[in-house]
Amino acid sequence: MAAHGRITERGAIVALVIRNEPHWQRNEEREADRSGLPMPSDERGFAAIDTGASMTMVQPAVLDRLGAMPDKVVRLQGLEPARKWALGGSFEAQSSFVEIEFVGVPLRMCVSVVAVPFGDAFGEGVLAVIGRDLLDQLMVNWDGPARTIVLDAAPLDD
Numbered sequence: 001m002a003a004h005g006r007i008t009e010r011g012a013i014v015a016l017v018i019r020n021e022p023h024w025q026r027n028e029e030r031e032a033d034r035s036g037l038p039m040p041s042d043e044r045g046f047a048a049i050d051t052g053a054s055m056t057m058v059q060p061a062v063l064d065r066l067g068a069m070p071d072k073v074v075r076l077q078g079l080e081p082a083r084k085w086a087l088g089g090s091f092e093a094q095s096s097f098v099e100i101e102f103v104g105v106p107l108r109m110c111v112s113v114v115a116v117p118f119g120d121a122f123g124e125g126v127l128a129v130i131g132r133d134l135l136d137q138l139m140v141n142w143d144g145p146a147r148t149i150v151l152d153a154a155p156l157d158d
Contacts, residue, residue, distance in 0.1 A: 012142070013047070014046065014151065015044070015046055015103035016100055016102050016128065017042050017043070017101040018099070019042050019066070019098060020068050045062075045127035046127060047127060048123060048128075049130050049135070050130065050131055051135065053130075054131055055131045055132075055133050056114070056128060056130050057115075057116040058116070058127065059116075059118065060115040062128070063098070066098065068096035068097070071096055076090060076092075076093055076116070095114050096115065097112055099111075100128070109134065109137060113128070139151070140152075
C-alpha cells in the first residue's frame, strides 16, 4: 500500500501552486507554442479552506497573470462581494480551468475555479479559497481545540 501525503497547518490556511495548464499537457503545449512568448509562471501562495464554499475561488488578478482562458459564467449564491460579503446575495463570476497542487500533499488536480475578487476577506496574501469541489478529493481533519487542519491524499500517479 502506498504512503499518503499529509500536511498539517496551524489554522485553515494551506500553501498551494496554481498553474494555467494541466501538467500532462505542459510539454506538448510548450513545444507547439510558436508565438515566442514565455509561458506564464506558476502562482505560489496560500489558500483558505472554506467548507461552506461549494466551488474553489481564485483572485481574478491571479488568473489574469496565469493567462487562464475563461470557460463559462456561473451564478454564485450565498455571499455578495459588492455588498461587503453580505449573506443572501448572488452574483455572476467567470470560471476557468487551472491546475492546483497542494504543497506537501501529492495531489494535483485540473479543476474549474471561479474568479472572485475576495480581497483580504480571508487574510492578507490569500490567492485562493478552497471549496468542497477540491476538499471532497481529500481526507480533511479539523482539530478545533488545537486549531489545526490535516489534509491527506493518495500519491500522484505520474
